[in-house]
Amino acid sequence: MKKRTLTTTALLSLLIGITAWAFYPADTAPVEELELGSQAPMTETEVKDVSGEMLTLAGVAQENGLLVIFSCNTCPWVEAWEDRYNPIANLAAEKGIGMIALNPNTTYRDRGDGFKDMKQRAQEMNYQFPYALDESNRLADAFGASKTPHVFLFNSDLELVYKGAIDDNAKSAEEVSRHYLRDAINELAAGEEISTRSSQSLGCSIKRAR
Amino acid sequence: MSEKIVFQAVLASLIFCFVFLEGELRAQQVPDAQLIKDINGEELQELVDSYQGEKAVLVNMWATWCGPCVEEFPHIIKLQRKYVEKLQVIFVSADFKKEDALRFLREQGVDWTTYFKTGGDEAFINAISDKWSGAMPFTKILDASGNLVASWENKADFSTFETNVKQAINP
Numbered sequence: 001m002k003k004r005t006l007t008t009t010a011l012l013s014l015l016i017g018i019t020a021w022a023f024y025p026a027d028t029a030p031v032e033e034l035e036l037g038s039q040a041p042m043t044e045t046e047v048k049d050v051s052g053e054m055l056t057l058a059g060v061a062q063e064n065g066l067l068v069i070f071s072c073n074t075c076p077w078v079e080a081w082e083d084r085y086n087p088i089a090n091l092a093a094e095k096g097i098g099m100i101a102l103n104p105n106t107t108y109r110d111r112g113d114g115f116k117d118m119k120q121r122a123q124e125m126n127y128q129f130p131y132a133l134d135e136s137n138r139l140a141d142a143f144g145a146s147k148t149p150h151v152f153l154f155n156s157d158l159e160l161v162y163k164g165a166i167d168d169n170a171k172s173a174e175e176v177s178r179h180y181l182r183d184a185i186n187e188l189a190a191g192e193e194i195s196t197r198s199s200q201s202l203g204c205s206i207k208r209a210r
Numbered sequence: 211m212s213e214k215i216v217f218q219a220v221l222a223s224l225i226f227c228f229v230f231l232e233g234e235l236r237a238q239q240v241p242d243a244q245l246i247k248d249i250n251g252e253e254l255q256e257l258v259d260s261y262q263g264e265k266a267v268l269v270n271m272w273a274t275w276c277g278p279c280v281e282e283f284p285h286i287i288k289l290q291r292k293y294v295e296k297l298q299v300i301f302v303s304a305d306f307k308k309e310d311a312l313r314f315l316r317e318q319g320v321d322w323t324t325y326f327k328t329g330g331d332e333a334f335i336n337a338i339s340d341k342w343s344g345a346m347p348f349t350k351i352l353d354a355s356g357n358l359v360a361s362w363e364n365k366a367d368f369s370t371f372e373t374n375v376k377q378a379i380n381p
Contacts, residue, residue: 033343076275076306111277146363147345168330171306201331202304205278205345205364 033144033163036197040066040158041142047102047132050119055100055130057139058158064096064189065161066154067181070145071101071131073121074112075204078148080170082125088166088181089129095189097153099129104140105148105207113207137208147203153184161194165201240321246312249302249325251337257300257325262356265298266378268371269338271327271348273304274314278365279347285368287318289375296354296379302327304346353378 034041043058057066067088071078085101092099105113115133122131134140143152153162162184167176180199187194249257254269261267270286272279290299301324303311308326315324327334335344341361342348350361351374359381360374 074277076273080306146343165331168332170331199332200335200344202335202344202346204276205347207278 031141031144031146033146034142034152034160036160036163038160040068040152040154040160042139043158045139047100047134047139048115049130049132050115050122050127051130053130055132057100060098060100060130061154061158062093062096062098064156065098066158067092067097067099067185068139068143068152068154069099069101070104070134070140070143070148070150070152070206072103072105072108072113072148072204073117074105074108075148077170077201077203081149081166083173084166086126086128088185089127091182091185093128095185097185097189101127101129101131102134102139103131104134104137104145106135106137106209107207137206140206140208145206147205149203150206151181153181153188155188161188162197164199168199168201170201240323242312244323245315245320246303246308246324246326248328250327250329251334254300254302254325254334255337258352259356261298261354263354265296266293266354266359266375267298267300267352268375268378269300269302269350269352271302271304271338271342271346273346274310275305276346280314282347282365282367282371283314283318285366285371287320288368289371290322293375293379297375300325351375351378353381355381357381 040057043061044056046054046056049055057068060066069085089099103113103118118131118133121127145152149166151162151164151166152160155161162181164180166181168178168180169176178196178199180196183196184194258267258269268286268289272283274280286299286301290297299322301315301320303324304327305311311324311326331344335342338348339350339361343363345363347365348361348363349366349371351359353359359378
């Protein structure tokens, strides 16, 4: 009798689990965004840069910190903000902060986000920073990145000090009123408190492998 | 026998054309200014609240540049038509150009008022949901009392939408 109850309970649990899974929105991987103050994850994991070189986040980081941008080739929001990528990379380099862009769009590798496409994009846009493949969106999952572009800035101890958007106006660099990332980089390098530690913006969902 | 089959095929084609064209025509009849209106976060909240006590509400943030949004769009239209008495779908476009959204709405045969996001992203995201990171698409479903039934980022299939809508309609 007891055995039968146990079996029934187990079967019911399995059924509930399968039902819950079946009705969970397709393509949705629930991700918890890294909390401020957290250590940068997967810093020793190798990622392939468009130059062909294998890089790690620990290797990219410089004396004052690390800037990670989840980006891609196929998102109009990336395109809209892209004119600010190189100025940000140059500012970061000047302030002793290493920058890397990671492409986590696993299910779009044959739809414009493949390694060859990335190489071409980096060349065309003259990227002044590494642009690497985030295979199987492992780093995006570890960071809890949900969209492109999605920015994570770490201090010299690789603790998260800013996350979110580049600024508050994707469409026009001239009409930006709040330069979130630029200000955070300047404040971090100056050893000051980061005035705005997180921000939100629209973006393209990351095309994750289920 | 073969004549009967031909007749049935012709009839089926005519019915299909009628249904398809009827939707297209209805969409064409809605003026541009009615088919898509500007809205900011605060106004959207007021709009959603205005359905309390009347209908369940499905808010969907979409854009023509967003592949998953375009893929799931027909499911939502189907739901609106199926549950027209009990559900109000509120489409909000985050396109860069309103004309792009308008063209797509016409192609899809949408014949009710939809909205075009205005104002800054941050205020808009905060007004819609504290569970939304800003990734597109985003959907939230409320019952007629204004209680949140479900919300999610990324695309969903028809059965997921319908399961949650049914729950919102019959809480």
